[in-house]
Amino acid sequence: MWSSSLVLGLLLTATPTPSGSATVPLQELIPLYVERQAPPPPTEALVVQSQLKGHLTPEALLVEAHFEVEVLTSDRWSRVQLLQLGPGVYLTGLPTLEGAAVGALEGQLCFVSQKPGRYSFDVRLTVRPSEPGPEHSAELRYGPHAVPVPLRLEADTNAFTLLEPQSIGTPTLDVYPRQGAIRVRWSSVAAPAVARQTARPPLEPSIPEAQASWVSTLEGKATVHLRYALKLDREQELELELPQDLHLKQVLLNALPLVATEKDGHVRVKVAPARLGETEGTLEVMLAQELGSLHLSGQLRLTLPRVAWPVASLSVQAHLPAVFNYQREGGSMEQYESSEQEAPASQALPGKVLHFRQFLMAASAPTLELGYSVDISQSYFR
Incomplete structure (x- = not known):
């Protein structure tokens, strides 16, 4: 049986402090070092x-x-x-x-x-x-x-x-x-009584602006969040036609949950202004998409729902896995460089961010085709 020993200088706080050295066996020294480890934080x-x-x-x-x-x-x-x-x-x-x-x-x-x-x-x-x-x-x-x-x-x-x-x-x-x-x-507050109301012509419903966020993962699962700015003066029915690869998850009208059902790819919802007497409202639609497994290279296709009302402008932020390079290969949406005001909003989600837009859509479904390949710019061997 052999033993290993070390010379351990003992620093003592008592007064007076003795000087000298002591020989301690290794099996007794190890517990002393374990006791000196930093304690865990008081909370997680x-x-x-x-x-x-x-x-x-x-x-x-x-x-x-x-x-x-x-x-x-x-x-x-x-x-x-x-x-x-x-x-x-x-x-x-x-x-x-x-x-x-x-x-x-x-x-x-x-x-x-x-x-x-x-x-x-x-x-x-x-x-x-x-x-x-x-x-x-x-x-x-x-x-x-x-x-x-x-x-x-x-x-x-x-x-x-x-x-x-x-x-x-x-x-x-x-x-x-x-x-x-x-x-x-x-x-x-009760609205004041009005002796006579002037009838006004009905407002033609429309969507002045639409925004979409498309987030994809390496596993081929994607989520689509659409936000439509509505222009209308009374309760009306709005129909959305979903592509085959998109499935409805949730619908919000003026930030409140709305019961909506999907039948044969069609979603019909009753929409209304946010407040009585106003002409503005918002409709948010959350969708799920299965893209399949992503390979070393390939093509991604995004088709957004067709809306029955005319849409003046649509802007899309695509958050895609950072391991690929992407190039627009087709579709109705055009790619553009984002402004400084849009940068903070795009930083909330991970991955590479691409920006697309389209104007003046009437009963049509916006489409986008992207080619992708592995990004080797940061690789050691090039």
Whole structure:
């Protein structure tokens, strides 16, 4: 049996400090080094910043939430519970993060990650009143890991009367949380009686502007998010014809979930202005697409839905895997270089970003054909 020994200088805090050396066996020295290792962090992750903004509609409270989360450890998965998704609370906009995910889990809006670092993201929610009636009441409750912060509320005093908290006549005010929850109670201001209304000719419905986001992964799965700006003066039916490779996931009308069914590739929805008496509204359509496996080179095809109403302009952002080079080979949409104002919006999603657009579409389906091949510009052997 052999033993290995090292000379260990012992630094002592007692006064006086003795000097000298000692010979310690290796099997006794190793536990001393293990005890000197840095302790783990006191928690897995922290919410370092929270901001809430909201504005009222006749039927709901629309909330935009901004969070910054710091992940401190990579030994295990970190889960941060931000907001409670109680009855009447709907998620209408979620971010896509690299190395993390944000979504609904066990009745909570949760952030999940195993990669240390700081993550900044935005979430959109719709809080519907708990009971119908002339007075509306909405509640948004914080999760156990979030620090309650006030909600910056925008309310048109000409259209709404704030009952809780009471307004002092300003269009914006801070709603402070009570017992871990934000509570807002309001009623719509009755329109003044008009002795005589002047009839106006009906407005021809149209779509002045449309935006699309196409996100593809290496596994050949893609998501398409379409946002149509509507121009109309009353409730009307809008029909969309979906290509065979696109499948309907969700529809939002004026940021509120809308029940829509797909039959034989046709989707018919009832659309209306965002507010009574106005002529503007928004329709958001989320679609899924199966592209199949991506090879070393090939071709990608994107066909957007055909809309029954005329569309003045369409802009598309394509977020594609960064391992390929892409070249437009055909289709009705033309490629263009993005401006500086569009750059921040394109940085929210990973991958290479390409921009396309098309003008003056009437009952036609926009198309795009892209050729791709492996990008070897960063390879060692060229």
